[in-house]
Amino acid sequence: MRVVIAEDQALLREGLVALLAANEIEVVAQAEDGDGLLRIVAGHEPDVAIVDVRLPPSFTDEGIRAAITARERHPETGVLILSQYVEPVYTAELLAAGSAGVGYLLKERVGDVPAFVDAIRRVADGGTALDREVVAQVMSASRRGPDDPLAALTPREEEVLALMAEGRTNAAIARALVVTQGAVEKHVTAIFSKLDLPASDDDHRRVLAVLAFMRSAS
Amino acid sequence: MEAAETTPTEAPPARRRVGPAAALELHAGLGALAGLVCTLLWGVTDSASFWPLWVWFGIVLSLALHAGCWLAWGWWRGARDRRRGAVAAHAAVSLTVVAVLAIVWVASGPGGEFWPLIPIACLVGLLAGHATLGELWVRFDGRAREHALTDRVDELTRSRRGVVEAQAEELRRVERDLHDGAQSRLVALTMQLGLAEAELADRPEAAAKVRAARAEAGAAIAELRDLARGISPPVLADRGLAAAAQSLADRSPGPVEVDASGLDRRPPPIVESAAYFVVAEALTNAAKHAPGAAVTVTLAVDGETLRVAIRDDGPGGADPAGSGLTGLRGRVEALDGALRIDSPPGAGTAIEAGLPC
Numbered sequence: 001m002r003v004v005i006a007e008d009q010a011l012l013r014e015g016l017v018a019l020l021a022a023n024e025i026e027v028v029a030q031a032e033d034g035d036g037l038l039r040i041v042a043g044h045e046p047d048v049a050i051v052d053v054r055l056p057p058s059f060t061d062e063g064i065r066a067a068i069t070a071r072e073r074h075p076e077t078g079v080l081i082l083s084q085y086v087e088p089v090y091t092a093e094l095l096a097a098g099s100a101g102v103g104y105l106l107k108e109r110v111g112d113v114p115a116f117v118d119a120i121r122r123v124a125d126g127g128t129a130l131d132r133e134v135v136a137q138v139m140s141a142s143r144r145g146p147d148d149p150l151a152a153l154t155p156r157e158e159e160v161l162a163l164m165a166e167g168r169t170n171a172a173i174a175r176a177l178v179v180t181q182g183a184v185e186k187h188v189t190a191i192f193s194k195l196d197l198p199a200s201d202d203d204h205r206r207v208l209a210v211l212a213f214m215r216s217a218s
Numbered sequence: 219m220e221a222a223e224t225t226p227t228e229a230p231p232a233r234r235r236v237g238p239a240a241a242l243e244l245h246a247g248l249g250a251l252a253g254l255v256c257t258l259l260w261g262v263t264d265s266a267s268f269w270p271l272w273v274w275f276g277i278v279l280s281l282a283l284h285a286g287c288w289l290a291w292g293w294w295r296g297a298r299d300r301r302r303g304a305v306a307a308h309a310a311v312s313l314t315v316v317a318v319l320a321i322v323w324v325a326s327g328p329g330g331e332f333w334p335l336i337p338i339a340c341l342v343g344l345l346a347g348h349a350t351l352g353e354l355w356v357r358f359d360g361r362a363r364e365h366a367l368t369d370r371v372d373e374l375t376r377s378r379r380g381v382v383e384a385q386a387e388e389l390r391r392v393e394r395d396l397h398d399g400a401q402s403r404l405v406a407l408t409m410q411l412g413l414a415e416a417e418l419a420d421r422p423e424a425a426a427k428v429r430a431a432r433a434e435a436g437a438a439i440a441e442l443r444d445l446a447r448g449i450s451p452p453v454l455a456d457r458g459l460a461a462a463a464q465s466l467a468d469r470s471p472g473p474v475e476v477d478a479s480g481l482d483r484r485p486p487p488i489v490e491s492a493a494y495f496v497v498a499e500a501l502t503n504a505a506k507h508a509p510g511a512a513v514t515v516t517l518a519v520d521g522e523t524l525r526v527a528i529r530d531d532g533p534g535g536a537d538p539a540g541s542g543l544t545g546l547r548g549r550v551e552a553l554d555g556a557l558r559i560d561s562p563p564g565a566g567t568a569i570e571a572g573l574p575c
Binding site: 015054059087107116140 | 409410412413416432436453455461470473
């Protein structure tokens with residue numbers, strides 16, 4: 001797999017390159033700002049672009065903007081945003097910007113190497129990788145009204161729902177919860193039926209469905 | 219949104235101040251040139267009397283008048299209030315007249331009686347009289363006193379706003395430093411620990427220790443993140459008040475609805491920041507004293523005022539002298555705003571702030 005990185009802090013950039021190299025992911029180019037990112041995505045057409053939210057020159061949300069533009073211009077390249085803080089408003093913008101192949105993770109998640117590598121692969125394959133912090137915020141926001149839309153779910157089903165919203169495949173959810181994939185599939189069917197959502201085989205579409213459901217309930 | 223839109227534009231470049239000074243320099247330069255040319259001409263033509271003296275005299279006189287006007291205008295503009303400005307301008311004009319008299323005396327052949335002495339004494343007397351009378355007038359005339367007070371209040375408001383802005387700027391810098399410094403180092407640390415953990419796959423006990431260390435680093439990162447959000451939330455600077463208020467709403471334990479439909483423009487950052495902390499404090503209060511109560515946050519710009527309203531249907535009876543609410547009042551009033559707290563027992567709480575923007 002070929003990726004590019006846009007990160008202005010050398011310490012983190014070099015750490016990422018080392019981490020990815022140790023996991024057989026080739027970093028074909030690096031950039032330090034939004035314009036640089038667009039150039040290297042155009043030039044190298046990588047599978048995934050890993051982008052820091054905060055880049056020069058404004059050090060506000062340059063990274064998100066560049067990532068959204070990259071997604072529009074190169075729909076085949078997945079985009080994984082890394083940030084030291086997550087805000088649901090950025091999630092909504094990223095998801096709205098294009099089709100599959102998007103991720104938004106807290107930077108510290110890179111320390112959990114297997115999970116990070118899995119997230120990159122998911123995004124490269126056109127799927128989704130949302131940070132569990134974001135999902136947790138969206139979920140708790142959805143339950144604060146007078147009716148709790150998730151009241152009908154069992155605790156296990158809630159866990160499965162959260163992992164689904166992160167963009168994980170059924171197989172990955174089964175691994176995370178240490179159950180069989182069949183058990184997960186049963187839970188997923190039950191969830192979709194209880195929440196009255198149309199069933200979907202596509203992992204990315206079900207992320208959108210679940211998030212849309214939770215947003216509308218909050 | 220470019221960064222230029224989210225931060226207040228700096229004061230327009232000081233072109234006006236450069237103009238007059240440059241004009242004076244130009245005048246001096248041209249004058250010197252003209253004088254030199256005439257002197258050279260005289261040297262070449264070899265006339266009897268030193269006629270360029272009159273040219274120099276004219277040049278120096280005009281320069282003195284020009285400099286005098288410039289000085290008067292500068293001193294008047296720079297004065298703290300109108301009264302002092304008038305005295306300053308008078309002083310500048312007097313200085314100019316003194317200079318002109320001195321030049322004339324020098325040009326008419328120095329030596330002999332220094333006749334400008336009497337006019338100078340009169341000018342000094344006039345100036346002293348003006349200053350003294352002005353001082354006395356302010357003491358005894360109510361309206362003049364009022365003007366002086368108004369000017370002083372304007373000056374204090376400007377400087378106080380400057381202090382608040384400097385403080386907010388400082389907090390933004392601290393947040394940036396945290397982000398780029400300590401937080402970023404901790405992220406690099408978790409990366410290295412993660413790599414070490416992967417290399418210890420064949421030694422599960424050691425790997426477990428490294429994983430525990432990584433968890434501690436993660437906890438530190440989370441704490442720093444909360445700290446940073448408490449002093450200068452990134453989403454406020456990046457996306458504005460509506461998004462930041464929604465973020466607060468999402469994080470609060472009870473149901474909070476944000477209506478920012480009346481927010482048709484982004485107020486200046488200093489006002490956004492004050493409004494944000496008003497909402498944050500109000501929501502914290504609501505969570506503490508009215509858990510589970512439904513809260514609505516309304517944000518709207520009404521002409522020149524940003525109106526922030528936070529209402530809940532809880533038990534009411536909020537104590538306006540409580541530390542949180544007095545802090546709110548301080549923030550709002552530091553920007554010349556007004557805060558109203560309505561909290562009759564049993565009838566919910568409404569906090570309303572109006573901030574000029």
